[in-house]
Amino acid sequence: MRMSRNSPGWLNLMYVPVLLLFALFIYYPFIQGIRVSFTNWDGFNVNYSWVGLDNYVRMLHDKNIGTVIRNTLIYGVGSTFFQNVIGLMYALLLNQSIRTRGLTRTIIYLPAIVSPLIMGYIWYFFFQFRGGALNDIVLLFADKPINLLANPHANVWIIMAVNTFQFVGVAMIIFLAGLQSISKDYYEASSIDGAGPISKFFNVTLPLLAPSITINIVLNLIGGLKLFDVIIALTKGGPGYASQSLSTLMYKTYFGAQDAGYAAALGNLMFFMIAIISVAALLFLRRKEIQS
């Protein structure tokens, strides 16, 4: 009797299917990927040879890798920053008792429901050179249309902004959930202590939102660093390498250039970048949570 009360019995094994799926479709390919990255395999031929660290050395000498890593970071860290700051402002605004809040929340969240590829197309209609919605306005004031998607200084930021626009609603919803779980007692207590709205925000709201902030930052980082669909829809990574991220570069290297070994090495670089950045963020944020 005591046994069955304190142990889950065979239900405890119910996570085994999950682990099996992970082993088969994630861990095994991951290890294979490390192996492939030490070869000169083209992705098709049965014959290939070991080249040791050649692919990684080649990566160090790749003159475009700096741009690509910088872009990946802009997509990841940039979107994370804006999604959290704007998402928090939206949540604070729409946590007030105004009558339009339900509708506004739904509309802000709506883009998150649309496929990122399609969201990319929609913004393509906006930014496109010929017949784009933006240029209809530009032509009222200037005599030449602007081609922002082909502009290497602008398109990276446009892609980052489109990703932010699409998922700011998710951040907002998680912040709203966090805000609603804060007890009113804390605000009343701080009112008695004579705290103003700004001091309440920094001493009550922000510390108690810590779990929401952690979830948002980690999810947004992972989402932004692996960004793919939006880039394909808006610029295909071009012109040249201007808006390429590690994900689109890897895709191009594998399917375009049939260079599987190098593509696998790029995939590994991408994995370690995402792992290091998100684990570092998580550990840092968890420490803050405990202190608050």
Place this chain on the structure above:
Amino acid sequence: MKTNKGIAYTVSIIITLLHILPFYLLLTTSLKPVTDLSSKWRLPTKIDFSNFTNAWEGANLGRAFINNFVITAFSLLLVILLGSCAAYPLSRFQTKLNKGVYTLIIATLIVPPLTILVPLYQFYIDINGMNTYWGVILLHVTFSLPMAVFLYSGFIGTIPRELDEASMIDGLSRFRLFFTIILPLLKPITATVLIMTGISVWNDYQFSVFFLQKVDMRTITVALASFFGPNTNKISWVAAGSLLAALPATLLYLFMQRWFISGLASGAVKG
């Protein structure tokens, strides 16, 4: 205090308009004939649904919709079943082993499918998983499970343990307890998992474009992308197809949003 409300209303209206803007452009584009080169800001002079029929036939969207429905339905079923079953012992019995397993499952969240694309693609050729429903379904299930387990175990943590004990004193086995008492209580978080997974599977492009290349197996996003070449002048078709593609997921969300938000609040934030 009154002026604050006024500002809040004004700002919220401005934000609403700003966020509607892309959908407005999508709508006007989709309703204008391909030959209509007037500004996208302008509403069409006469409503023209030909883009919808053209997109439906030209991209074989009917077939793509069936593919999407099959893939999404089976992925959801498996994610909900495997996710909730795995989360129960992980949340209730925090032995050393279970804590380790939990960490392993959550840590898997940081492996995006794209980082292992090359080996995964080769693995799929080896196991004949290319261009099959089961192949792409298992990928969706695998990569959706970390989040599902995270949400389910957070939520189960908020269900009092006394409930388990009371029902076991009444003579229920763990098995019966889970399926008759716990599982029905998981409805709100199941709604959240359903929406999050359903939307990401329905909208997927990455997996579909790599693993479903046969024309008959195309999903909606792949079918639309095949329209959208650099030389295409069928932007109105793409817009119409995009609207159709977004419809089912939008309806699902609007219908279930109340549960979605309360589930997120208890599963992700409190748990």
